[in-house]
Amino acid sequence: xxxxxxxTLEGVRRVHGSGAREVVALDGVDLTVRxxxxxxxxxxxxxxxxxxxxxxxxxxxPTSGTVTIAGDVLSEMDAKGRxxxxxxxxxxxxxxxxxxxxxxxxxxxxxxxELDGVPARRARTEAKAALAEVGLEKQARxxxxxxxxxxxxxxxxxxxxVGPRRLVLADEPTGALDSVTGEAxxxxxxxxVDAGAAGLLVTHEPRFAAWADRTVFLRDGTxxxxxxxxxxxxxxxxxxxxx
Amino acid sequence: xxxxxxxxxxxxxxxxxxxxxxxxxxxxxxxSWPVNIGQVxxxxxxxxxxxxxxxxxxxxxxxxxYEPTESGRAEAAAxxxxxxxxxxxxxxELVIKLALAVSAVGVDVRDxxxxxxxETMRAMRDFTRLKSQVPAPGEPISSPELAWSLVLDHHTFxxxxxxxxLDHIEASVARAVLTxxxxxxxxxxxxxxxx
Numbered sequence: 001x002x003x004x005x006x007x008t009l010e011g012v013r014r015v016h017g018s019g020a021r022e023v024v025a026l027d028g029v030d031l032t033v034r035x036x037x038x039x040x041x042x043x044x045x046x047x048x049x050x051x052x053x054x055x056x057x058x059x060x061x062p063t064s065g066t067v068t069i070a071g072d073v074l075s076e077m078d079a080k081g082r083x084x085x086x087x088x089x090x091x092x093x094x095x096x097x098x099x100x101x102x103x104x105x106x107x108x109x110x111x112x113x114e115l116d117g118v119p120a121r122r123a124r125t126e127a128k129a130a131l132a133e134v135g136l137e138k139q140a141r142x143x144x145x146x147x148x149x150x151x152x153x154x155x156x157x158x159x160x161x162v163g164p165r166r167l168v169l170a171d172e173p174t175g176a177l178d179s180v181t182g183e184a185x186x187x188x189x190x191x192x193v194d195a196g197a198a199g200l201l202v203t204h205e206p207r208f209a210a211w212a213d214r215t216v217f218l219r220d221g222t223x224x225x226x227x228x229x230x231x232x233x234x235x236x237x238x239x240x241x242x243x
Numbered sequence: 244x245x246x247x248x249x250x251x252x253x254x255x256x257x258x259x260x261x262x263x264x265x266x267x268x269x270x271x272x273x274x275s276w277p278v279n280i281g282q283v284x285x286x287x288x289x290x291x292x293x294x295x296x297x298x299x300x301x302x303x304x305x306x307x308x309y310e311p312t313e314s315g316r317a318e319a320a321a322x323x324x325x326x327x328x329x330x331x332x333x334x335x336e337l338v339i340k341l342a343l344a345v346s347a348v349g350v351d352v353r354d355x356x357x358x359x360x361x362e363t364m365r366a367m368r369d370f371t372r373l374k375s376q377v378p379a380p381g382e383p384i385s386s387p388e389l390a391w392s393l394v395l396d397h398h399t400f401x402x403x404x405x406x407x408x409l410d411h412i413e414a415s416v417a418r419a420v421l422t423x424x425x426x427x428x429x430x431x432x433x434x435x436x437x438x
Contacts, residue, residue, distance in 0.1 A: 044410065044413065044414060180380045183380060184379055184380050184381065187375065187379045190375065205403075206364060206367060206402070206406040206407070207367065207399055207400070207403045209364065209367075210364065210367035210368045210370070210371040210399065211371055211375075212368075215364050215368075217357065217360070217361070219353075219357075224357055225357050225358075225360075225361050227361040227364050227368075
């Protein structure tokens with residue numbers, strides 16, 4: 001595994017409230033996501049899945065522990081620096097697509113680049129390329145309400161990985177889709193990750209988590225298990241206890 | 244079931260010899276049910292004995308072709324119409340293991356649930372890897388590929404149902420612990436036994 005690490009969480013702890021009302025959302029989570037890797041996070045409600053995703057994306061700050069994105073340690077940056085890092089490095093995909101209705105597919109995808117100060121022409125070129133990657137070059141001029149749910153989610157994936165962005169954080173991306181459309185979206189996400197991105201996927205649907213390289217199970221804010229074929233240590237542990 | 248009915252249904256489309264029947268059967272079931280040529284041959288003999296197939300009136304030069312009789316066609320049609328009965332439910336090792344785990348001493352149900360969930364997810368990932376090799380929904384696909392894809396979907400959905408059941412066990416057990424423990428129940432039951 002020599003692919004570069006895009007996301008690292010080390011000893012991440014996140015406590016909400018204090019005293020008697022203290023709730024430990026995450027308790028010592030270690031996690032690494034490499035380029036070309038899609039990692040699924042599963043766990044019951046309240047296990048810390050959403051907090052994990054928010055902390056990984058710099059939307060929430062851990063009480064202790066470190067989050068490193070593409071070599072930058074979030075806690076060593078100021079708010080402005082973190083915001084810039086988020087815009088440049090990280091894309092989000094949500095259950096309800098979160099596209100801007102008044103903008104075309106291409107404009108939705110180019111917007112984060114333009115906000116980042118990239119000249120409009122270049123941002124458009126990048127957006128077109130990102131849409132082509134998800135098979136939607138012909139729909140570039142359509143508005144979100146002229147697209148199916150599956151197509152809208154593919155636009156969201158294109159937006160998440162436009163330009164230099166390589167880390168996609170997906171929160172129940174198939175939640176609003178039927179099983180066949182959900183599968184199509186997972187295929188696109190998988191293909192984009194294989195083509196050179198890293199993904200962290202929160203889902204409660206095992207069928208879609210199965211598209212990931214690894215599944216991390218959370219329970220009460222702690223990683224209780226991790227399955228995957230690319231973890232020699234875990235495999236060794238299995239074979240030594242499996243007799 | 245019924246390799247027998249599957250073969251009969253194929254013969255109802257056109258007369259075939261055993262080699263072609265075997266090939267058709269495997270291709271059109273997505274390879275989910277491998278059959279050997281001996282099996283196909285002996286099935287034909289039994290179907291012939293039972294009056295459901297006969298040697299075809301139009302024969303090939305090299306191979307013997309079979310076709311369904313009238314009652315064979317009726318049997319195949321009835322097979323299509325009749326829903327498949329559920330197998331005996333709850334008779335697998337996992338069900339027994341987890342049922343016992345709920346009350347077993349020195350066993351944490353959550354650990355068993357998690358170990359099983361990891362194992363089932365691993366199997367699902369294997370099915371999904373195979374699935375990623377067939378064309379995506381909406382892309383051009385051959386009928387054997389579609390059959391294979393749907394067979395993989397079956398395995399995936401079945402595994403998913405198991406994972407959901409495991410999730411449900413975990414939640415149910417967690418909630419049950421909040422109200423009353425197993426030991427208290429047992430003590431009370433024993434106390435009620437007259438001495």
